[in-house]
Amino acid sequence: MEPTMVPIRAPELDVPYSFCSQPRSLLSRPKYREQSKAAETEKGPRRYGNIMIDPRVVRGNALSLRLLPESTQPSTPEVKKQRKAQKKLQSRKVTQEQIRPGTPEPVEGREHVHVQTELYLEEISDRIIEVDGECQTDEFLDRPPTPLFIPAKTGKDVATQIEEGELFDFDIEVKPILEVLIGKTVEQALLEVMEEEELAQLWSHQRAFAELRNAEFAELQRLEEQDRRIREEKERRRLEHLEKLRKQKETAEKVAARAFAQRYLADLIPSVFNNLHDRGFFYDPIERDIETEFLPWLMSEVEETLQKKVLGRMVLDSLIRMVVEKRLDEFSHPPPSDQTEAPAEEPGATDAAPQVSSEADAADQPVAEREQTDQPVAEE
Amino acid sequence: MAQPRISAYLPPDIDPTKAPLAFGRRALPKLNEELQSPELLTQQQALMALCDLVHDPEKVYQAIALGFLDNLKTLLVHHDQTVRQKTTEVLSIVALHSIGRQGLIQSEVISALTGLLDDPVDICRKNTHRIFDMMAKLPEGAGGVLWAGLIPPLVLKLKTELDEIQELILDTLSNCLRVDVSEALAAGVVTVLKEKLSHPSTAIRSKAAWVLLEISSHAEGKIAVCKEGVIPVLVSLLEDTQPEVQVNTTGALMFAAVAPQGRSSAMGAEAIPPLLKLVAEETSKARLNAIKTLTLLAELPEGRQTLLDHKDTFQRYLDDPSEAVQRAAQIAITVIEWKP
Numbered sequence: 001m002e003p004t005m006v007p008i009r010a011p012e013l014d015v016p017y018s019f020c021s022q023p024r025s026l027l028s029r030p031k032y033r034e035q036s037k038a039a040e041t042e043k044g045p046r047r048y049g050n051i052m053i054d055p056r057v058v059r060g061n062a063l064s065l066r067l068l069p070e071s072t073q074p075s076t077p078e079v080k081k082q083r084k085a086q087k088k089l090q091s092r093k094v095t096q097e098q099i100r101p102g103t104p105e106p107v108e109g110r111e112h113v114h115v116q117t118e119l120y121l122e123e124i125s126d127r128i129i130e131v132d133g134e135c136q137t138d139e140f141l142d143r144p145p146t147p148l149f150i151p152a153k154t155g156k157d158v159a160t161q162i163e164e165g166e167l168f169d170f171d172i173e174v175k176p177i178l179e180v181l182i183g184k185t186v187e188q189a190l191l192e193v194m195e196e197e198e199l200a201q202l203w204s205h206q207r208a209f210a211e212l213r214n215a216e217f218a219e220l221q222r223l224e225e226q227d228r229r230i231r232e233e234k235e236r237r238r239l240e241h242l243e244k245l246r247k248q249k250e251t252a253e254k255v256a257a258r259a260f261a262q263r264y265l266a267d268l269i270p271s272v273f274n275n276l277h278d279r280g281f282f283y284d285p286i287e288r289d290i291e292t293e294f295l296p297w298l299m300s301e302v303e304e305t306l307q308k309k310v311l312g313r314m315v316l317d318s319l320i321r322m323v324v325e326k327r328l329d330e331f332s333h334p335p336p337s338d339q340t341e342a343p344a345e346e347p348g349a350t351d352a353a354p355q356v357s358s359e360a361d362a363a364d365q366p367v368a369e370r371e372q373t374d375q376p377v378a379e380e
Numbered sequence: 381m382a383q384p385r386i387s388a389y390l391p392p393d394i395d396p397t398k399a400p401l402a403f404g405r406r407a408l409p410k411l412n413e414e415l416q417s418p419e420l421l422t423q424q425q426a427l428m429a430l431c432d433l434v435h436d437p438e439k440v441y442q443a444i445a446l447g448f449l450d451n452l453k454t455l456l457v458h459h460d461q462t463v464r465q466k467t468t469e470v471l472s473i474v475a476l477h478s479i480g481r482q483g484l485i486q487s488e489v490i491s492a493l494t495g496l497l498d499d500p501v502d503i504c505r506k507n508t509h510r511i512f513d514m515m516a517k518l519p520e521g522a523g524g525v526l527w528a529g530l531i532p533p534l535v536l537k538l539k540t541e542l543d544e545i546q547e548l549i550l551d552t553l554s555n556c557l558r559v560d561v562s563e564a565l566a567a568g569v570v571t572v573l574k575e576k577l578s579h580p581s582t583a584i585r586s587k588a589a590w591v592l593l594e595i596s597s598h599a600e601g602k603i604a605v606c607k608e609g610v611i612p613v614l615v616s617l618l619e620d621t622q623p624e625v626q627v628n629t630t631g632a633l634m635f636a637a638v639a640p641q642g643r644s645s646a647m648g649a650e651a652i653p654p655l656l657k658l659v660a661e662e663t664s665k666a667r668l669n670a671i672k673t674l675t676l677l678a679e680l681p682e683g684r685q686t687l688l689d690h691k692d693t694f695q696r697y698l699d700d701p702s703e704a705v706q707r708a709a710q711i712a713i714t715v716i717e718w719k720p
Contacts, residue, residue, distance in 0.1 A: 211668065212704050214631050217597060218672050219711065221638040226679065229640075 468507035589628030630669035
């Protein structure tokens, strides 16, 4: 259903109408609800009126019958007429309503009477009985003091005499206080002592552990030290041993080299001497002397002598040849010319010949001398 | 009427020097704000209340989660001595809890505490050293202490501080030097410890011997110890009557004798007779260390000769209730009977 708008419309129709708003047709309800919801959300903001000043809102007693309130518009005669018509209609309707009750008509001889069936009867009337009442408090007054309550005396009168020290006995009273004090102190002290004891236990435990640890550590270091020493010792001995081996090897090599060298050199001296001897480095000086000096001289002298001899012979040969040739020439050539020529040649030849002969003589003489010397030498 | 039953609730806080605690979860945040207030009295009261609260581990956890440590760090350098004293006390109690220690490492409180080493108030210094001591027991804490470069100042302080604080310093040093020893050696810790070995107080002597033990467990430490000639002093300390001192001294000798120079100097100082005496006592705590030291000395030929005569003392320990002693005795016998 669409919410009703609250416009105050001018009455368009002449027909008196009891309702405030004119009737109007509703839009056809759509089949499907989603569409209707969508249609609803598309509407603009609704306009609300203040219900406090809404003339349609009824005030006052809920049970009283009331007429419709007049509209706020200035009443034109038409409006007045309409209102009167409305009132008439209303009263008619009321009566009609009364005539047409819901209950059936009474049976003959009976009458229907309205009866109240509640517990408390109520007088129903148009006008409600109203009574004004008011109250007012008195001026403020001070509250009067409460009177002393003295109950009536009942029972017997009895009296007691309290001696000194009976009500309050210090020793008894002080006990709980003392207990609290001492108890708390002792408790606190116990806690502290326990704490300290626990700590002391922990420390002694730790010390014991530390001792063991130190002992083990010392053992470890000792073994380390021992190990180090042994290793060092081993290392040293190994090095020594290596050194020894090396020296041994060296010595052996040296000995071998020495033996070999000795053997090699044993031959050396004889061979050297032999070589030198062969080369002639060792010589008898006189023999050498003779050989080197005398004999070459001798040989050269001999050679010279021989050469001279040869020379002489050659000269002689040439002489003879010359002579022979000359004679041949002479014998072949005519004789007259021979004489002149021959003496010319002869002197010439004799010049040459004595020269040659002198040479030959001269040559002969030394040759003869040489021969002489040669012979003794040859004889030697 | 008062009753003798002890109530489960803590007694009401009527101490006027403490700040009133807010209820439940709100207590610590409110204290946090009060700590930052400009008024001195508020700060002091808040610190007093905090001191009591941090004994509870849950409160410590909450406090660290709220970031209390940063506020406490700024309060460490406050001009008022009560504030400083209480702050250090709070931090020392926080360091007693594991979560507290981790929080302290994370917020780098250790470096902030270095400034307090020279504080004029004794309690502040003592608490500071207590904090260092607790932190050094953790490996990360010891690393933190080393990293903050605290070792040289601590070694210097050893010479000048009060006895109680010296004990704390020695404890801290022993834990830190287990990790790294080079810084301390550079600061000349061995000389200082040599003096402390002849201190009248038993605790200081035993702790000094413990620190020497830790030093000589490192190789550089051994060399330094032998060079400074601490071994004769240690040998003389073997005659001490206190079992604590004996244990630590034998331990220190044990580690020092691992090095060859240490061994020879121990032999030279005639360590064998007092060690044998210690071994002979059945219930001495030092017997484990003494057996170990004698084992080390037996590696030298002269030592072996001397100890061959005393073999039966070791054989008695072969059925000792403590397993470590048994093993040590066995090893000792093996070493003594070894022939090259």
